[in-house]
Amino acid sequence: MKKLLDDPAQAVTDSLRGFGLAHADQISVHTEPNFVTRAGGTPAGQVAVISGGGSGHEPLHAGFVGAGMLDAAVPGEVFTSPTPDQVLAAVQAADAGAGVLLIVKNYTGDVLNFETAAELAEAEGIEVASVLVNDDVAVEDSLYTAGRRGVAGTLVVEKVAGAAAARGASLAEVAALAERVVAGVRSMGVALTACTVPHVGRPSFDLADDEVEIGIGIHGEPGRQRVQAAGASDITRRLVDSVLDDIDLAAGARVLLFVNGMGGTPASELYVVYGVARQMLADQGVEVVRSLVGSYVTSLEMQGVSVTVAVLDDELLELWDAPVRTPALTW
Amino acid sequence: MKKLLDDPAQAVTDSLRGFGLAHADQISVHTEPNFVTRAGGTPAGQVAVISGGGSGHEPLHAGFVGAGMLDAAVPGEVFTSPTPDQVLAAVQAADAGAGVLLIVKNYTGDVLNFETAAELAEAEGIEVASVLVNDDVAVEDSLYTAGRRGVAGTLVVEKVAGAAAARGASLAEVAALAERVVAGVRSMGVALTACTVPHVGRPSFDLADDEVEIGIGIHGEPGRQRVQAAGASDITRRLVDSVLDDIDLAAGARVLLFVNGMGGTPASELYVVYGVARQMLADQGVEVVRSLVGSYVTSLEMQGVSVTVAVLDDELLELWDAPVRTPALTW
Amino acid sequence: MTELDVGWAERWIRQAASDLKAGRDELTELDRRIGDGDHGNNMDRGFTAVVAKLDGQAEPLETVGQVLKLVATTLMSTVGGASGPLYGTAFLRASKVVDQATADAGHLVSLVEAATEGIVARGRAHVGEKTMVDAWQPAVEAAESAAESGDALAVLRAAAEAAEAGAVATVPLVATKGRASYLGERSAGTEDPGARSTAMLLAAAVTAAEGAAA
C-alpha cells in the first residue's frame, strides 16, 4: 500500500486540517469531534442542511459545505459512519433557529448514528428532519437487503436542498424538495480496481486483470456481478440499462446526467463514458438538460465510474442552477 | 490494462466528443483537426490565449477554455505534442484581431510544433507571441538537458494570461505578464505508481511496492530519483525543499500554494500534503495568500502529487482572483 | 461462584480490549469479504478508547453498571459504523440492570438479555439475518437455562459457548441486514464479523471471571 499519509489512524484528521487551511475563506474545520461548518455559519433564520458519513468519499461531503449547499458536514473514519456526538455537535453549531435537515445515505451505520443524533438534538429542542438517500440500483430494495444504498445521487440532494434553504424555504419545504430528488434519482457504478483502506493496508477485494466489478457501492464493497473487462461502451451500457430498468422515464423526460469518477479514474475516461451514456439517453428520447462530470463521490483511489440520472422538474432545475460556492462545486 | 475506453487509437477523439457535449454552454469541440474553442469565440478585439500539448493531462488544457482563461486549447495524441496544422487551425479560429499568445510547455516536441505553427500563422498575417513554461525543478536548466520542463505551473500562467486578456491588455502586455508568472513559479512532483498509455498497454515505468519516484514529469517519464516510500511528511518535504532550493523567496514573500494530484490520487491525500507544505512555507516566513488543491495537471491515472509555488505580486494576485468560468476552474 | 464484582467487570472490558486487538485482523478480513473492511478497526478503536477512559478515572468505579455505562458512552462516541450504536445501546441497556457492586447469576442473565434487546431495538434484525443477533440470541437462551445452577461463571460460560456456536452458524447464511445484505447470495460462506466480535466479547467475560475464581 502506497499512500500520501503519515499515521493511518490520523489520516482523516490530518486531511481535514489541510482542507481547513486551504479553504479558510469558505469553511471552518472543527476537531474533537470532527465536523466542518460554513465560514461565518448558517445565515440567521435559514434552515441548516447537514450531511455526513464515512470518510474516503471526498469531496463528498465536506467539499460541498458553503453558500448554496451544505451548512455542515460530518466526516467519520474512513468508510465508517460518524458517531452521534459528532453529528450532534455539527447540528448544534449549524442550527440557526430554523431547524436542521439531515441528509443521510442509506446504510445501517449511517441510519443508526444519525437517528441517535437526531433524538439527542430534539431532546435539546432543535427541530430536525431527515431524508434518506437510496439511489443505488445495484441493490434491490427488498425484504432481503438493508435497502438500496445512497451513492452519488447524494450530491444532487445536497445541492437542491442547499439551494432551497438559501432561498428561505422552511424545514418542511426543504425536506420535501430533498425527498422529491430522492424519488427521481438513480445510480449504478462499476469498479476497474479495488481500493485500499489505510488502516487495512490491502485492497478491499481481489479482481483479476481482466475483470471488472459491476454494481459496487462506494465503500469498496464487492459488487453485484463480476464480468470480463470490456470497452467503455459495453460497460456504460450495463450501467445505464440498470438505471433505466429501475426508473420509469417518459420520453421527453428532462434529466441531469452525472458521470462520477470513483477517485482514480482519469477525467478523459469519464468523458468517454459520458458520451456513450448521453447517446443512450437520447435514443430513449430522454433529454439531458444538465450535466456533471468529475470525481465527486469517490472510494479513495478506486478506478471506476458511476452513472447517475436525476429527473429535474422546473423547480428542481431552478434549484440545481442556483448559485453555489463551495470548495468542490462552484457556479 | 483496464481503462474506460473503446478503441485506444480513438480515445482522444471519443473523450473530446463527450467533453463537448457535457460543456456545450462553455466550449466548442472541433475535430479534423482536434481543437477546442470558447463557445461564442474570443470576444472581438481581445488577445486570444491558447495552449495545448499532448493529451493525458486533463483537465489541462481544454478544461480551462472559457471566460477569463483560455480562448482555445489544442490536444495532441496521448503524451504527444499536437501537430502544427492543429495549432494553426486553433490560432485561426481564436484570433479576434488582437493577436494570439501561445502558452507552450517546454518540451522539444511542443516547442518544435508550436514554433512551426507560429511561423505559419505569422505568414498569414496573424500576430503571435509565445511564452515557454518551465517550472519543473526536477530538471536542471543546463547545457545538459532540454531545459526545465513545463508542468503544473502552466495552469497559473494560463489563468493570469487569460485574466489579463479579458481585462483588455495588449498582446505584449499579456505576454509580459505570462513571463512574470513563469519567472516566479516552480514545481516538483512524485509518483507512487506509474501510468499506462492506452496504446502502449503497460505501465510507463516499473516501480517496486515500496518505492516512489521523485522528480517525475507529467508524461510518465521516470524521475530523478527512486527512494523508499515514506510517509506524506517525508515525501512532501523532499518536494518543497527542492522548490525552495531553486527559487529565492524572501521572508514575507506572498505565494500561491498549489497541490496538484497526478490523476489517481484521492483528494484526501492531497490535503494531507497541502497541510505539510503549508507548514514548511510558514516556517520559512513565506506567506501563502492563495491555495489550489486538486487534480488539474495529470498523468492519466498516475498516483502521485506535485507541489507548485508561484510568487504573486499585487498585479498577479489581482489577475489570479479575477473571475473565471471554465469546465474545470470557476470562481 | 455465586457472585462477580466490579473488579471482574473492569477485567472483562480490559480482556475484551486485548482480545479484540489480537483479533483485529481476523475481524477486518471477515468484514473485507462481506462488508467494508472496517469492523476490526472499529472495535479496536472503540475498546482502546474505553481502556483509556478506565485508566483515566480519578475515582474507582463502584458498580458493575457504572463500568458498563462508561463502555456504552465511549463506544457510542468513538466507534461509528453500524456496530457503534449497536454495541453502545447494548452496554447502555445492560448497565441499567446491575446497579450495584456485585452481579449474581440472575444479574448476568438480565445483563445478556438487556444487551440483546437493545441491539434488536436499534437494528431491527432477527435471528437468521446474519448479524450479531445470531450470536447474542443463543447466548440469552443458554444463559437463561444455566441460571438455575445459581453459578455466575456457569451462566457466562453457557452464554459464551452459545455465542461462539451462533457465530460459527452464520457462515452459511445469506445476509438480509447490514452491509453484507448487498452481496445477496455471495454473502454466504463467510462468518458475520459482528457475530464473531460478539463471541470474542463474551469469551473475554469468561476469561475475566475465571481469573477471579482461580
Add this chain to the structure above:
Amino acid sequence: MTELDVGWAERWIRQAASDLKAGRDELTELDRRIGDGDHGNNMDRGFTAVVAKLDGQAEPLETVGQVLKLVATTLMSTVGGASGPLYGTAFLRASKVVDQATADAGHLVSLVEAATEGIVARGRAHVGEKTMVDAWQPAVEAAESAAESGDALAVLRAAAEAAEAGAVATVPLVATKGRASYLGERSAGTEDPGARSTAMLLAAAVTAAEGAAA
C-alpha cells in the same frame, strides 16, 4: 545500379511503413525506458497515414521529390511529438533536391545531406547528444564516401549501415537533448528511439532498392 526511379521512392516509403509497424513495439519499449513511450506509435501512425495518402493519389506521382514531399506534409500533420517536425523537415528538405523522376548516386547523397541538415536546423542537436542525429550524421559521411563509385545502391547501403552503427553507438551515451535528457545519467544503457527509427528508415530504402536490382 546507377539510378533509382520514382517507383523505388514509393516502395521505400511503403517498406518503411511496414518495417515501422513491425518495429512499433521495439521503438515503444526504447521510448518507454528513456522517454514517454510514444515513439513507436507516433511513427506507425505517421507512416500509416502516408501510405493511405499514397493509395489515395488520383494521378501517379512523377518525381522522387513529390513522393518525399507527400511524406513530409503527412508526417508534419499526423505525428506531432518531437519526431513529427524533425522527420517532417527532413523529408521536406530532401524533397527539394531530387526534383526529377530518377535519382543517381549524387542525388542520394544530397538527399541524405539535406534531410540531416533539416533535422539539425530544427532540433539544434549535435552528434553525441543521443538523438536521431547520431544515426543521420554518420549516414551522411558514409554516403559521401560511397558516392565515388557512382552506384546508387552502394550509397544507400553505406548510409544505412552507418545509421545502424550510429544507432547502436547511442546505447552508452548520456542524452543532452530531447526528453531522455531529463534522466541524466540514467539515460545511458538504452538505445535512442529516434536513432533506431532512422536506422529502420534507411534500411527500408536499401530493401526497396534491392527489390529493383533483383
